[in-house]
Amino acid sequence: MMDEDDPMAEIRASFFVECEELLEALQDGLQIMDDGEADDETINIVFRAVHSIKGGAGAFGLEDLVRFAHQFESVLDGVRSGTIEADRNAISVFFQSGDILGDLVRAARDDDVADDSRIQGVMSSLTAMLGADAQEEETEEEVSDFQPMGLSLDLGLDIGDNDAPALPDLPDLDTTPPPATTAVFEDGYTIHFLPDSSLYASGNEPLHLLRLLREMGDLDVTCDTSALPSLSALDEEKSYLSWTIHLTTDEDEDAVRDVFDFVADLCTLTITGPGKPGPGLPPTDAPSSPSTTNEGATADVSFNPPQDSDISPEASVALKPDDVADVKTAPAPVTSSAPAKKPAPSASKSTKPRPTVRVDLERIDRLVNLVGELVINQAMISQSVMETGLQTNSKVSEGLDEFMQLTRDIQDSVMMIRAQPVKSLFQRMSRIVREASSMVGKSVRLKTEGDATEVDKTVIERLADPLTHMIRNAVDHGIETPQDRIAAGKPEEGIVTLSAGHRSGRVIVEISDDGAGINRDRVLQIAIEKGLVPENAQLSDSEIDNLLFMPGFSTASEVSDLSGRGVGMDVVKSAILALGGRVTIQSNPGKGTVFTISLPLTLAVLDGMVIDVSDQTLVVPLSTITETLTLMGPDIRALGPQTNVIKVRDSFVPLLDLGFELGFRSPLESYVGSIALLIAQEDGNHAALVVDSIQDQRQVVIKGLQDTFGRVPGVAAATILGDGKIALILDPVDVVANADGRTRSLKSDLRLAG
Amino acid sequence: MTDTQTTIEPAEIELLTFRVGGQEYAIDIMSVREIRGWSKATPLPHAPDFVRGVINLRGTVLTIVDLADRLGMGRTDTKERNVIIVVHTGVETVGLLVDAVSDILAVNKSELQPPPEMAADNEQAFVSALMIAGERMVRILALTAALPSENTEAA
Numbered sequence: 001m002m003d004e005d006d007p008m009a010e011i012r013a014s015f016f017v018e019c020e021e022l023l024e025a026l027q028d029g030l031q032i033m034d035d036g037e038a039d040d041e042t043i044n045i046v047f048r049a050v051h052s053i054k055g056g057a058g059a060f061g062l063e064d065l066v067r068f069a070h071q072f073e074s075v076l077d078g079v080r081s082g083t084i085e086a087d088r089n090a091i092s093v094f095f096q097s098g099d100i101l102g103d104l105v106r107a108a109r110d111d112d113v114a115d116d117s118r119i120q121g122v123m124s125s126l127t128a129m130l131g132a133d134a135q136e137e138e139t140e141e142e143v144s145d146f147q148p149m150g151l152s153l154d155l156g157l158d159i160g161d162n163d164a165p166a167l168p169d170l171p172d173l174d175t176t177p178p179p180a181t182t183a184v185f186e187d188g189y190t191i192h193f194l195p196d197s198s199l200y201a202s203g204n205e206p207l208h209l210l211r212l213l214r215e216m217g218d219l220d221v222t223c224d225t226s227a228l229p230s231l232s233a234l235d236e237e238k239s240y241l242s243w244t245i246h247l248t249t250d251e252d253e254d255a256v257r258d259v260f261d262f263v264a265d266l267c268t269l270t271i272t273g274p275g276k277p278g279p280g281l282p283p284t285d286a287p288s289s290p291s292t293t294n295e296g297a298t299a300d301v302s303f304n305p306p307q308d309s310d311i312s313p314e315a316s317v318a319l320k321p322d323d324v325a326d327v328k329t330a331p332a333p334v335t336s337s338a339p340a341k342k343p344a345p346s347a348s349k350s351t352k353p354r355p356t357v358r359v360d361l362e363r364i365d366r367l368v369n370l371v372g373e374l375v376i377n378q379a380m381i382s383q384s385v386m387e388t389g390l391q392t393n394s395k396v397s398e399g400l401d402e403f404m405q406l407t408r409d410i411q412d413s414v415m416m417i418r419a420q421p422v423k424s425l426f427q428r429m430s431r432i433v434r435e436a437s438s439m440v441g442k443s444v445r446l447k448t449e450g451d452a453t454e455v456d457k458t459v460i461e462r463l464a465d466p467l468t469h470m471i472r473n474a475v476d477h478g479i480e481t482p483q484d485r486i487a488a489g490k491p492e493e494g495i496v497t498l499s500a501g502h503r504s505g506r507v508i509v510e511i512s513d514d515g516a517g518i519n520r521d522r523v524l525q526i527a528i529e530k531g532l533v534p535e536n537a538q539l540s541d542s543e544i545d546n547l548l549f550m551p552g553f554s555t556a557s558e559v560s561d562l563s564g565r566g567v568g569m570d571v572v573k574s575a576i577l578a579l580g581g582r583v584t585i586q587s588n589p590g591k592g593t594v595f596t597i598s599l600p601l602t603l604a605v606l607d608g609m610v611i612d613v614s615d616q617t618l619v620v621p622l623s624t625i626t627e628t629l630t631l632m633g634p635d636i637r638a639l640g641p642q643t644n645v646i647k648v649r650d651s652f653v654p655l656l657d658l659g660f661e662l663g664f665r666s667p668l669e670s671y672v673g674s675i676a677l678l679i680a681q682e683d684g685n686h687a688a689l690v691v692d693s694i695q696d697q698r699q700v701v702i703k704g705l706q707d708t709f710g711r712v713p714g715v716a717a718a719t720i721l722g723d724g725k726i727a728l729i730l731d732p733v734d735v736v737a738n739a740d741g742r743t744r745s746l747k748s749d750l751r752l753a754g
Numbered sequence: 755m756t757d758t759q760t761t762i763e764p765a766e767i768e769l770l771t772f773r774v775g776g777q778e779y780a781i782d783i784m785s786v787r788e789i790r791g792w793s794k795a796t797p798l799p800h801a802p803d804f805v806r807g808v809i810n811l812r813g814t815v816l817t818i819v820d821l822a823d824r825l826g827m828g829r830t831d832t833k834e835r836n837v838i839i840v841v842h843t844g845v846e847t848v849g850l851l852v853d854a855v856s857d858i859l860a861v862n863k864s865e866l867q868p869p870p871e872m873a874a875d876n877e878q879a880f881v882s883a884l885m886i887a888g889e890r891m892v893r894i895l896a897l898t899a900a901l902p903s904e905n906t907e908a909a
Contacts, residue, residue, distance in 0.1 A: 373813040616797065662799035703815050705808070713800050718808060718815045726796040726810045 015056045016109045017358070020424075022049040023102050027427045030098055034091050043086070044261065046094075047076040051262065053101065055203050057108070065104045068119060071126045072097045084129055092434075093125045099431050188217070188248035189256055190272040197239045199266035206243065212259045217249030242268075361457070364417050371407075371414045372701040378407045379722035415605070419454035422500045422509070425464060426451045429471050429498055436475040443482060443492055444475050449499035455507050459599055462579055463509070466572040470511050470595055471496065473569070478513035478593050488590065490514065503598075512594040518587035520544045527553065545585040549573045577733070580606060580623050606702055608729065609677070610695040610721070614659040618691075619700050619719055619729045620677060626686065627678045628694065631655075631671050642742045644671070646688050648678065656739045658689045658730075662714060667743045679732040687736040690743075702729065713738055765863050771892055772839065773853040775827030780859065780885075780892045785841045789855055792836035803829070806851060811840065818849040824900050825880055841897060848901050859887055866894060 029046035032038050054069035076094075078084035086094075100114070100122050107114035191213075195206055213219055222244040229240070247256065253273050260269055382400055390396055426448045437444035455463075479485075479494035486492055497512045520541060527533045527547045539547075547553060551570040576583045581599040588594075600606065600623075608619035609628075635646045636655065645652040655676070659665040668674070668690075676688040700719035703726075705712060716731035769780040795807030795818045804823040808815045818838060822830045830836065830851055838849040866883040882896040 369813070376813065664797070664799070703813075705815055712798050715799065718796075720810050720813065724810055725794070726808050726815060728796060728798070 012060060012109075015060065016105065018056065019053055019105045019109075022053050023098065023105065024424060024427060025049045026098050026101070027430070030091060030094050031430070033086055033094070034088075038086070040080075043076065043080050044258075047073065047080055048262065050076060050101065053105065057105075058203055060108075062104075062108045064114070064119075065101075065108055068097075068104055068123060069101060071123055071130075072101065075126050075129050078130060090129060093122065093129065095431075095434055096122045097126060099434070102431075188246050189253070190270075191245040191247060191256070192242065192268075192270040193245060193260070194242035194268040195239045195263070196266050196268070197237060199263050200239060201237070202266060204263050204266065206241075209259055209263065210243070210245070213245060213247055213256070216251050216255065216259075217247055219248075220246035359417075368414050368418060371411050372703070374407050375411055375701055376720045376722075376724075378404055380724050383722040411605075415456070416454070418456050418458075420457050420460055421452045421454050422460060423451040425460050425467065426498055426500070428464065429467060432468050432471045433475055433496055436472050437479075437494075440476055441481070442475065442479055442494060444479050444494045444496055446471075447495055447497045449497065450501045453500035453502060453507065455500070455599065459507070459579055462575065463597075463599070466575040466597075467498075467509070467511070469569075469572050471498070474511055474513040474515070474593070474595075478515035480516050484516070488516070507599045509597040509599065510594055511597075512592055514592040517589040517591055517593055518545055518548070518585070520587075520589075523547055541587075542585075545587050548585065549583070577623075580621060582623060605699050606719075606729065607697070608700050608719075609697050610700075610727070611658075611677070611691040612693045612695060613662070613691045614664040616659075616662075616664060617695070617721065617725065617727045618658075619727050620689075620732055621716070621729065622697065624679055624732045625677050626680045629676050629678060629688070631674050631676055631688075631690070633672045636671055642667075644743045646676070648686070648688070651686075653678065653686045653688050654736075654739075654741060655688050655690065655743050656736060656741060657743050658691050658735065660742060661689075661735050661739050671743065677732070679736055687739070689732060689735065700727075700729065766860055767863060769859045769861060769892070769894070770839070770855065771857045771859060771887070772837070772855045774825060775822040775830075775853070777827070778856065778887075778890055778892050779821075779852075779895045781839075781841065781895050781897055783858060785843060785897060787840040787842050787847065790838050790840065790849075792832055792834065792838060792851065794832075806832075809838075809849065811847075811849070814847070816840065816847065816849045818851055819901065820851045821895075821900065822851075822853075843898055843901060846901065850900075857887075859892075861885060861887075869893075 026046055026049040029038075029042050029049065032042045033046070050069050050073045054066055054073055057065040057069060072094075075084060075090075075097075079086045079090070084090065100119050103114045104119070106112065193206070193209070195204075199206075210219070210221060224242045224244060225240070227240045227242070228234070234240075249256070253271065256271055257264075260267070263269075382404065385396060385400055430446045430448070433444055433446040474496045475494075479496065480488065480490075482492045485494065495514050497510070499510045499512075501508050524533070524537075524539065524544050524547070527544075527550070528535050528537070530553065532547065532550050532553060533539065548569045549572075553570070573583055576597055576599070579599055581597055583598075584596045586594045586596070606619075607622040609622055609625060611618055611620055629648070631646060635648075636644050637647065637652070639645045639654075644655040646655050647653075655671065657665075657667050657671070660667050671690055674690045675692070675694060676690050679687050679689055700721075703718045703720065705715060705718050705728075712728075714731055714735040715728045716734075717729045718726050719729055721727050768783040770783045770786050771778055771780040773779075790811075793809055795809045797807040798805060798817075801807070804820045806818040806820045808817055810816070820830050822828060830853070832851070835854065837852055837855050839852060839855065840847060840849050866885050869881045869884050880896050880900050881893045883894040885892050885894065
């Protein structure tokens with residue numbers, strides 16, 4: 001992160017990526033607090049996240065962000081120390097603060113301007129929580145906290161009077177070298193604290209740590225200046241000072257360690273417990289190796305293993321035998337001396353993150369592409385081996401079977417790389433719920449389930465908008481007003497549940513609310529008023545529910561500024577259909593409504609029906625086909641002079657000739673006996689597409705056409721079949737929407753392509 | 755393919771010449787990716803006539819332009835002997851369907867003559883220069899003008 005060779009932009013970018021992770025951790029922590037399951041560590045995680053964002057922001061001079069993060073941090077610090085109680089109201093403010101922090105981070109990243117009025121509002125809530133007293137002073141100090149500090153040179157060396165602002169605050173600060181004062185205190189802790197340069201570079205300040213210790217009990221601090229070189233040799237960016245601290249306190253050892261929690265990997269720290277003088281730390285010349293630091297360190301304080309093999313000179317200076325030998329160690333000493341280059345954002349006691357690698361998405365896409373090739377190639381080899389007429393138990397065939405298995409496994413694994421947990425998406429939704437509920441004056445809580453479910457990254461990205469819309473709908477229309485809820489004997493607070501899970505090769509996302517359910521009478525009435533259904537229509541409950549997806553339908557009697565924007569559920573449905581998904585409604589009057597979205601696991605592979613039409617092989621996505629049928633004479637009825645409809649059960653469906661619509665042939669003379677695919681359109685209507693034959697149903701690898709030719713009407717993409725030929729993947733909904741509809745004209749000058 | 759001359763003078767370019775509809779054309783060899791035999795293309799619906807469709811080029815979808823049709827000389831009657839020249843223009847890769855590839859010529863840029871302006875031929879915009887090779891006249895193809903993405907609407 002501090003690599004000077006890197007252009008600033010790259011560092012910035014990585015800072016913002018880190019911020020996203022920290023914000024996620026923050027949201028997690030707040031959620032746990034909100035669920036009432038928080039322990040001290042949760043608050044620490046939250047605090048750390050905010051602190052790390054602040055630290056990074058300081059380094060980049062993002063003042064707005066620093067100011068807000070600082071205020072937030074101060075309040076969280078209050079929660080940590082117990083002076084501020086984290087009740088529901090406070091947590092709600094924290095959530096808002098988290099949202100604003102996210103806004104500010106994004107604003108800084110995109111050089112945008114965040115909504116100032118909201119910030120001010122939350123800022124004042126935070127200030128109110130802090131209370132007026134004593135905060136002024138702290139604010140002053142901590143703002144200087146993230147500027148890399150130089151050394152205060154007036155410790156023992158009489159060079160002018162420069163800034164050591166808090167020296168007078170520390171009792172008994174003398175400059176005697178450590179050996180004179182390392183007598184074992186039977187009733188206290190002996191702490192040897194040697195900051196790394198990186199501790200200063202990351203904006204930490206030993207003074208604050210010492211102050212925190214002072215609050216715990218009587219303190220006897222000795223600063224060791226023996227490592228300090230002469231002024232001419234002094235590198236002002238380096239750390240030369242170490243402290244030996246005797247602390248007499250009632251607090252336990254963990255509490256003492258907690259003080260150093262944030263700097264644990266930025267310093268060399270030895271804490272010796274009260275009355276338990278252990279054996280001296282054996283002299284060692286490899287102070288930073290993990291084995292050394294692990295020795296006897298069974299305590300629960302985590303430290304990052306050295307991220308960098310070059311040990312900073314300070315670290316080795318500090319652990320020269322003659323220094324270390326004096327330090328008495330407790331049975332469980334903790335010696336963290338990792339010269340980490342940055343404050344580890346993920347350092348946490350309970351949830352150690354699994355190691356991950358950040359990879360450019362482009363590289364993954366290339367790999368996914370190549371594996372797609374492999375799958376196609378494997379299909380081609382299989383096909384040509386089959387054509388040679390080899391016996392199925394021959395060596396070649398057996399090897400080929402294994403090869404097929406392997407390619408499938410590889411494909412699955414590669415698809416997994418692109419998969420991401422839906423957690424980040426769900427977290428965004430919890431913000432939508434907060435904002436939406438406060439806007440309509442309802443008390444709504446979002447419960448999420450299965451947020452570790454992994455879905456293709458593209459699916460997640462493209463799901464965000466429809467999901468936002470549905471969540472808003474659930475809050476606005478689904479959940480009743482608090483009065484109505486109480487009248488109905490429900491708790492005042494409504495619950496919207498967002499869950500995700502895998503089911504038979506697809507991802508199921510459910511949005512459910514415990515509201516009043518769909519008012520079917522009202523839905524039907526509106527649909528009739530708007531002329532969407534005939535007045536005397538007899539519709540089943542589910543048919544009425546599905547009216548919500550019709551274009552131009554909106555139930556809210558008054559248009560709220562939240563979800564009644566003329567953009568209806570039809571947009572949601574088409575967005576989900578575009579992802580190869582389906583959406584269904586289930587409503588239970590008085591109990592609530594459940595929207596179920598079923599999505600393919602990936603956008604790189606598609607379940608398709610391979611069909612033939614006028615000598616061309618095409619793939620139709622299975623998700624768009626509701627049924628296939630063979631046309632019987634009496635079912636085909638003439639509509640206009642050139643068009644036909646077919647009778648499917650009790651409704652009439654336009655008949656379209658796929659070959660004609662794609663320009664491959666003229667309309668046939670008769671369609672009796674032809675095979676037709678019944679295509680479901682976004683508005684719930686159907687259309688029948690005539691094809692010549694249906695070959696197969698199989699998974700195909702999707703290849704984009706855009707790169708080579710741009711958008712082709714009626715065609716979604718292409719794929720490569722087992723024989724190496726390219727087959728186009730149809731976008732049947734687009735075909736139907738742009739259909740000409742002629743199925744009877746006999747004369748046509750259309751030329752057969754190919 | 756470039757073995758004939760390893761060091762290229764700045765003023766000298768190498769041209770790949772090929773026959774289209776009985777005429778001789780050439781393109782800068784640096785834009786040629788590969789030359790392959792004709793394989794049946796999958797037609798694209800609603801595409802201009804000169805776009806013969808797409809083929810599978812080792813996993814990528816490659817658009818095939820019938821160059822004769824594009825140059826106004828009528829549709830190529832595809833046979834086994836036809837050749838696809840895969841060219842890359844910096845933004846896209848396209849296959850050009852031609853009759854046959856003839857030769858590789860190293861020519862000095864000064865030998866290239868600007869084409870005379872003649873309004874009657876609408877194919878003329880596709881020729882960026884002319885040159886003499888022996889007794890023959892070789893037309894230098896203006897590649898970007900012949901490719902579908904820029905001229906889809908015009909066609």
